[in-house]
Amino acid sequence: MRAKFSGNPARYRLASTVISAYSVLSVYAAFALIKWGLQDETWVFGWKPLLIVAVLIPLYARFCYRWMMRTDAQYGSGSSWQLVATKVKLPEFNPRKKKAPSQ
Amino acid sequence: MIDALRELLGPWYLYIKFVHVTFVMVWVFSTAHAYAYYVVPVFKAWRRNPEDEDVIELRDWVMERFDQGVIMEHVAYPIILITGPLLFIAGGWNSSSDWLMLKLAIVVLITLPIEILDYHLSHFGGAKANIRATGDKEAYEAGIHLHWYFLLYSSPVIMPAALLIVFLAITKFSF
Numbered sequence A: 001m002r003a004k005f006s007g008n009p010a011r012y013r014l015a016s017t018v019i020s021a022y023s024v025l026s027v028y029a030a031f032a033l034i035k036w037g038l039q040d041e042t043w044v045f046g047w048k049p050l051l052i053v054a055v056l057i058p059l060y061a062r063f064c065y066r067w068m069m070r071t072d073a074q075y076g077s078g079s080s081w082q083l084v085a086t087k088v089k090l091p092e093f094n095p096r097k098k099k100a101p102s103q
Numbered sequence B: 001m002i003d004a005l006r007e008l009l010g011p012w013y014l015y016i017k018f019v020h021v022t023f024v025m026v027w028v029f030s031t032a033h034a035y036a037y038y039v040v041p042v043f044k045a046w047r048r049n050p051e052d053e054d055v056i057e058l059r060d061w062v063m064e065r066f067d068q069g070v071i072m073e074h075v076a077y078p079i080i081l082i083t084g085p086l087l088f089i090a091g092g093w094n095s096s097s098d099w100l101m102l103k104l105a106i107v108v109l110i111t112l113p114i115e116i117l118d119y120h121l122s123h124f125g126g127a128k129a130n131i132r133a134t135g136d137k138e139a140y141e142a143g144i145h146l147h148w149y150f151l152l153y154s155s156p157v158i159m160p161a162a163l164l165i166v167f168l169a170i171t172k173f174s175f
């Protein structure tokens, strides 16, 4: 019996939140620390950058969630792709295989 | 030491930049077509028809071909990571450039962890052809699931991040 794929909307919602928070906060923190530590610039801790960070986290989380749901076929009818049954031989690529020596 | 390197590399700046940008193009776009028109539609078909053996056969084949196809992307990435710092030194860049510091933060914190995972999943322990060779069907299915999770979670991150890095590098944006 083949294992069922465990992805589901609740999981994607949690993943999107974690991914968005990590991405925005870590990049902001690194940039702010570089600007402050090496250039003595303090504007990076002003209300504008912090507001951008605060707004970006939920917006980007929503973007990621919708992206995951669409990619995982949880949204949409998928009608632009049809399943046409056909039996073919699928070529297998073996890059390590040496060419057979010619006669 | 840095000054000597700058002297040495200075005359080659534009040549290094040519290599950097050429491999950026390869890194960003080499998998786009395969991903959008082969991997995603076949995986969508599988997610809608999880028991269909024909779809599963095609899914596995596409996944293994994709493991091979990303070789181009994974050759390009280290070349970018080598030529970037060379440009940094040769051009006398420093932390006063907002675009470069933001770009570096995104490269190191976002793209690097994703690429390390991708190397593992595509070419080393997680490579589907390697798992298939062991004959362990459960591990193979788990490997496919793991890679699908990876693609679901990383694609909304890496695609906008790559675009943003290129935008920053070209516009030399400053706050």
Ligand code: HEM
Binding pocket: B017, B020, B021, B024, B080, B081, B083, B084, B085, B086, B087, B088, B091, B093, B104, B107, B111, B162, B165, B166, B169, B170, B171
């Ligand atoms: C994913 C990684 C990277 C991407 C996608 C990327 C992208 C680019 C692009 C598109 C350019 C061309 C800009 C132009 O011609 O106007 C560029 C230039 C440059 N990159 Fe990168 N880069 C990456 C990594 C790095 C790293 C790690 C460094 C290290 C410091 C770096 C430093 C530079 C420098 C100094 C320039 C030269 C800017 C100029 O002379 O115009 N890059 N990069």
